[in-house]
Amino acid sequence: MDEKLIVEDTLGDWRRTHYSSExxxxxxNSEVIVIGWISSKRDHGNVLFALLRDRYGDIQLVxxxxxxxxxxxxxxxxxxxxxxxxxxxxxxxxxxxxxSFEIIPKEIKILSISNKPAPFLTQAVSSIGIDTRLDxxxxxxxxxxxxxxxxxxxxxxxxxxxxxxxxxFVEVNTPKxxxxxxxxxxxxxxxxxxxxxxxxxQSPQLYKEQxxxxxESVYEIAPIFRAEPxxxxxxxxxxxxxxxxxxxxxxxxxxDILENLIxxxxxxxxxxxxxxxxxxELDLPEISGxxxxxxxxxxxxxLQENHKYIRWGDDISPKILRDMFGDEFYFITDWPASTxxxxxxxxxxxxxxxxxxxxxxxxxxxxxxxxxxxxxxxSGSTRINNKVELMEQMKNKGLNLEAFDYHLRIFDYAVPPxxxxxxxxxxxxxxxxxxxxxxxxxxxxxDIDRLAP
Ligand code: AMO
Numbered sequence: 001m002d003e004k005l006i007v008e009d010t011l012g013d014w015r016r017t018h019y020s021s022e023x024x025x026x027x028x029n030s031e032v033i034v035i036g037w038i039s040s041k042r043d044h045g046n047v048l049f050a051l052l053r054d055r056y057g058d059i060q061l062v063x064x065x066x067x068x069x070x071x072x073x074x075x076x077x078x079x080x081x082x083x084x085x086x087x088x089x090x091x092x093x094x095x096x097x098x099x100s101f102e103i104i105p106k107e108i109k110i111l112s113i114s115n116k117p118a119p120f121l122t123q124a125v126s127s128i129g130i131d132t133r134l135d136x137x138x139x140x141x142x143x144x145x146x147x148x149x150x151x152x153x154x155x156x157x158x159x160x161x162x163x164x165x166x167x168x169f170v171e172v173n174t175p176k177x178x179x180x181x182x183x184x185x186x187x188x189x190x191x192x193x194x195x196x197x198x199x200x201x202q203s204p205q206l207y208k209e210q211x212x213x214x215x216e217s218v219y220e221i222a223p224i225f226r227a228e229p230x231x232x233x234x235x236x237x238x239x240x241x242x243x244x245x246x247x248x249x250x251x252x253x254x255x256d257i258l259e260n261l262i263x264x265x266x267x268x269x270x271x272x273x274x275x276x277x278x279x280x281e282l283d284l285p286e287i288s289g290x291x292x293x294x295x296x297x298x299x300x301x302x303l304q305e306n307h308k309y310i311r312w313g314d315d316i317s318p319k320i321l322r323d324m325f326g327d328e329f330y331f332i333t334d335w336p337a338s339t340x341x342x343x344x345x346x347x348x349x350x351x352x353x354x355x356x357x358x359x360x361x362x363x364x365x366x367x368x369x370x371x372x373x374x375x376x377x378x379s380g381s382t383r384i385n386n387k388v389e390l391m392e393q394m395k396n397k398g399l400n401l402e403a404f405d406y407h408l409r410i411f412d413y414a415v416p417p418x419x420x421x422x423x424x425x426x427x428x429x430x431x432x433x434x435x436x437x438x439x440x441x442x443x444x445x446x447d448i449d450r451l452a453p
Contacts, residue, residue, distance in 0.1 A: 006075040009109040014086050021056035023101045027091045034059055034103060035086040035111075037142075038079060048076055052087065052103075053142075060094075060102040061087060072108060082139065084112040130437055137444055137453055148276045149440060152269055153429055159268035160221065160242055163261050169217040169244065174207035176223065180403050182206055183341055187226045189237075200225035203422055205343060206407045208245040209383055212418045213410070219244045221425070231448060233437045234318075234375060236426060238446040245420030251345075251366040251382040254419040255331055258370055258378060259291050261423075262329060269432065284432060285327055285372075292330040296364070299332055312362065315339055318374035325373050327431075337365040342393040345382040370423070372431035380421025387411035 016035045018027065023034070036054035048063040065073050079085070089105035119136055120128050120143065133140040140146060164171065177198050181188050182205040189200040203224050211218045220243045228235040244257060266284055269277070277284065296316075303310050308320050313336050337346045347364040366382035384390045387408060394401055401408065426441035439445035444453055 006078060006110065006113055008113055009111060011086065011109070011111060014088070014109060016054075016086075019056045020052070020054050020059035023059050023091055023103070025093070028093050028101065029090065031088065031090055031106070032103065033086060033088050035084070037084045038081050040081060041079070043077060048073075050076070052085065060100070061089070062092075062102050062104055063108075064104070068105065068108065075110060076108065079110065080114040080116070081118040082114040082142075083110065085110050130439060134439065134445065134450065135453070141443070144279070146440065148279055149429070149433060149435070150443075152273050152276055152433060153425075153441065155268060155272050156265055156425070156429065156432075157221065159265050160261065162268075163264045164219045164244070167217070167257070169219045169246075170211075170215040172204075172208065172211055172215070172218045172220050173222065174201070174204040174211075174220060176201045176225070179406065180206075182343070183226075187228060189225050189227050202226060203241060204243050205341075205422075206404075208243050208420060209343065209415070209418060210407070210410050212245050212247040213413070213415060216247045216416075217245070224422075229448060233439075234427065234430065236438055236442060236445055236447060239427075240425040240442070242423040242425055242428075243420065244423075245418060247416040247418045249419050250417070251333070251368055251380060251419050254380045254382070254421050255291075255293065255333075255368055255370075258380065258421050258423065259329075262291075262370075262428075263287055265428070266432065280433065282434060285329070287329065291370070292328075293333050293368070294330060295334045296332055296336065297334065312336070313338060318376075321371070321374045325371065327373050327434075329377075330371050331368045332371060333368045334364045335367045335369070337363040340365050340367050340381065342397045342399060343381075343383050343390065345384045345389075346393075366419075368421075370421075375427060375431055376424075377427045377431060378421050378423040380419065382417070382419040385411070385415040385417050 014033055014035070017033045020034065020036070023032065034052055034054065036052045039051045039053040039058055041051075042049040046065040050061045050063060051058040052061055063073065063076055086109040087103060087105045088107040089103040091101055091103055094100040094102050119139060120133065141150070161171070177191065177193055178201045179198060181199060181202060183202040187202060191198050191200060201224060204220050204222065208218055208220060221240060222243075223238050224241040225238055226235070228237055244254075246254070246257065266287060270284055297312065299316070300310055300312050303320060303324070306324070310316065310320055316332065334347065337344065345366045347366055368380055369376050370378040384393060390411060391401060391408065394404060426438045429435065429441035430438050433441075435441055439447070
């Protein structure tokens with residue numbers, strides 16, 4: 001039959017009465033309406049077997065030629081996977097199999113017709129390159145594997161909100177079009193803002209700090225924009241950051257908050273996504289006891305003892321950590337002030353600082369990174385809340401103080417001591433679900449090569 005003869009129907013007054021997951025003993029012999037898309041089809045001549053998929057799974061349709069108008073049966077036979085249909089039919093219990101149900105359609109509406117053969121199958125592992133998948137992301141996201149990841153992602157977000165809410169944090173939203181850089185100038189996306197230059201926010205840093213004045217404890221879950229020039233499996237140009245900031249605490253407390261947040265999230269996944277974890281054949285990291293807190297200087301010494309090439313003051317690359325850490329959470333604390341942004345508080349108590357041979361000018365900061373193996377998940381610190389100190393740091397980092405006037409003026413009104421962190425949501429998902437590529441932790445990834453879809 002000519003495929004062009006298949007015509008699309010309208011939904012009209014048909015509405016779903018049951019999801020696939022609700023087709024059970026209680027509705028055997030009843031009439032139901034199920035709606036979804038065809039995930040697979042088998043043609044046995046006078047009988048078609050089709051799986052109809054909705055957001056909760058598949059239900060089998062047994063379409064008999066003699067029970068439907070000829071044109072409709074022929075249309076269904078020609079229908080490609082991914083096409084959407086609505087089915088009014090009777091639920092029957094499957095013979096020969098244990099406890100499954102199927103639907104014998106009485107009426108079918110073809111709602112939306114796929115013109116092309118399915119580009120990828122629905123099974124878990126795909127041998128198709130990620131770029132091909134991302135080009136058709138909306139279809140890619142129908143695959144079981146990604147459905148599970150995004151189901152867990154949903155729960156992660158829910159449990160993060162739940163944690164902050166229980167701990168009396170206020171959810172805030174801060175501007176994403178901003179006037180100044182916060183995390184260093186190189187990774188900025190400039191934009192036109194009317195007749196001025198502006199930037200996409202690299203982080204909500206200065207706003208979340210300011211908001212501790214009015215709300216004490218705040219958090220935000222929102223995009224951050226980084227003009228990352230490199231192509232890696234762990235960097236996005238647009239990522240979701242979970243930012244927290246709290247007044248009257250320091251970086252030790254911020255680490256406690258972050259550690260408890262991670263534990264809360266892991267417990268929640270274990271509790272709510274058991275079936276998903278089984279399908280992924282995944283064990284979440286076992287967390288026993290507190291996350292180790294390793295001082296930067298001690299770690300550098302240890303790396304040097306292990307003949308790794310690193311000098312005090314260098315950033316610590318994932319590569320250099322490779323043989324030292326497995327799948328475990330740990331903090332690297334007390335980074336050199338020179339490696340951290342201007343708003344990070346230096347450790348002023350010299351007695352806290354480690355001896356470093358001839359050079360005792362090495363200033364540390366009240367800062368930390370949360371790591372999982374070699375992956376950085378989060379950074380945080382105690383912030384400078386004194387105006388003179390902050391201006392000093394800005395000057396040291398070569399920043400234009402005038403451009404930050406909107407921020408500095410707040411400091412004339414006694415900004416409380418405060419601390420916080422930013423946690424990369426996709427990085428966290430990547431770590432917990434052992435994803436090879438961060439792009440699969442986000443719906444529509446943005447990177448140096450990709451601006452669409
Ligand atoms: P930082 O720049 O370390 O700190 O960012 C915080 C966390 O955000 C995630 N992240 C990214 N994830 C994916 N792709 C990227 N390009 C990317 N860049 C950052 C990481 C990282 O650990 N204002 C501070 C946080 C704070 O001190 O509160 C900040 O932005 O997981």
